[in-house]
Amino acid sequence: MASVTSSTPTGLVPWLLQRITGALLVIWIAAHFIFWHFDKASEGQLDFAMVSGTALTRGAGGYIWEMILAGLCVYHGLNGVRNIVYDYVVDKTKVSWLTPLLWIVGIAGFLLIGYHLAQFQVGH
Amino acid sequence: MATVSVFRFDPELDERGYFDDFHVPDREGQTVLEALFHILEHEDGSIGFRYACRGAVCGSCAMHINGRYRLSCATQMADLGDKVVIRPLYHMPVIRDLVVDMDKFFEKYERLRPWLVNETPLGDKERLQSPEDRAKLDKLVDCILCACCQASCPFTQTDPEYIGPALLLKLDRFYSDSRDLATADRIEAGDTEHGVWRCHTAYNCIEVCPKDLNPTASIARLKGAAIRRQFTGRVE
Numbered sequence A: 001m002a003s004v005t006s007s008t009p010t011g012l013v014p015w016l017l018q019r020i021t022g023a024l025l026v027i028w029i030a031a032h033f034i035f036w037h038f039d040k041a042s043e044g045q046l047d048f049a050m051v052s053g054t055a056l057t058r059g060a061g062g063y064i065w066e067m068i069l070a071g072l073c074v075y076h077g078l079n080g081v082r083n084i085v086y087d088y089v090v091d092k093t094k095v096s097w098l099t100p101l102l103w104i105v106g107i108a109g110f111l112l113i114g115y116h117l118a119q120f121q122v123g124h
Numbered sequence B: 001m002a003t004v005s006v007f008r009f010d011p012e013l014d015e016r017g018y019f020d021d022f023h024v025p026d027r028e029g030q031t032v033l034e035a036l037f038h039i040l041e042h043e044d045g046s047i048g049f050r051y052a053c054r055g056a057v058c059g060s061c062a063m064h065i066n067g068r069y070r071l072s073c074a075t076q077m078a079d080l081g082d083k084v085v086i087r088p089l090y091h092m093p094v095i096r097d098l099v100v101d102m103d104k105f106f107e108k109y110e111r112l113r114p115w116l117v118n119e120t121p122l123g124d125k126e127r128l129q130s131p132e133d134r135a136k137l138d139k140l141v142d143c144i145l146c147a148c149c150q151a152s153c154p155f156t157q158t159d160p161e162y163i164g165p166a167l168l169l170k171l172d173r174f175y176s177d178s179r180d181l182a183t184a185d186r187i188e189a190g191d192t193e194h195g196v197w198r199c200h201t202a203y204n205c206i207e208v209c210p211k212d213l214n215p216t217a218s219i220a221r222l223k224g225a226a227i228r229r230q231f232t233g234r235v236e
């Protein structure tokens, strides 16, 4: 039987990535809650000073871990916005500008989070 | 005696729809369709509704009855209590009273080529199919195109071009048929922004289907086929 692959966007990739990021977020957010809100919070006041001074946010591993969480949140949230718009707009060509715009917003947001988290590395 | 509130709308006379109340005497075994006939014959001859087979086979008499999409010929008045509210199917333009315009629904249906595509010579017998392959179609061929599921889906409202649960189930009916050779086309027909990816798995369609069919499972099957095709090139 014929083998066909299409390069035209059909909604498949955003749909699939929404599920994958959703599943990963369950793991990452659970770990985030367990670590910060139960484990660390029991050690004292959970505030900016504590988060920035904790080994998790100051080591490279912790930085990568938190940045993965940030990436998942940004992608999942903005892809959700795209989905809602695509649900309501009948002529999808009218919103072809939306996906590039959301990518720009997403990358900018991700870099901003990365910049602020990196401040913890130098001991703020 | 039941009070039956019927949605009324005549585009030539009315700016907006309203409800008329009628009183229908109880009768054992009376269906909602028969109650509408009672109204037509004894109270108001101008009331508009669709029907054909009266036996839950043709799908023409689907309506929104007491908060649920149902076939009026297969719904007993006795099961509905003293107050019955009947509206036309949602998400489709009302032509008059309980009659909706299904042109768009059938246009979309036709675009899916709802027939077996198989150009190979037939030979001197019908195309054979194993019992196992036929069993895959058991539920799928039961769809009567009543459009209850189509009207219940939130996304046929937000995107009127969305193929919708009824027609995606029909697409699956041909995709899953071992005799059909247009498998790649079937997958491609569902793999669009107005296709399977618009479904948010809200399950309304399964809830309302009078034939107990599962359009969501059909949509999931078509999604799986599209993902396999996209990443492995396999058309199956």
Ligand code: SF4
Residues within 6 Å of the ligand: B152, B153, B154, B155, B164, B165, B198, B199, B200, B201, B202, B203, B204, B205, B206, B215, B216, B219
């Ligand atoms: S499961 Fe999908 S097709 Fe069925 S009602 Fe929900 S969104 Fe619509």
Ligand code: SF4
Residues within 6 Å of the ligand: B142, B143, B144, B145, B146, B147, B148, B149, B150, B165, B166, B169, B208, B209, B210, B211, B212, B213, B214, B215
């Ligand atoms: S799937 Fe069920 S509700 Fe939908 S059109 Fe077919 S019979 Fe009607």
Ligand code: FES
Residues within 6 Å of the ligand: B050, B051, B052, B053, B054, B055, B056, B057, B058, B059, B060, B061, B062, B071, B072, B073, B074
């Ligand atoms: S009249 Fe045919 S399904 Fe009800």
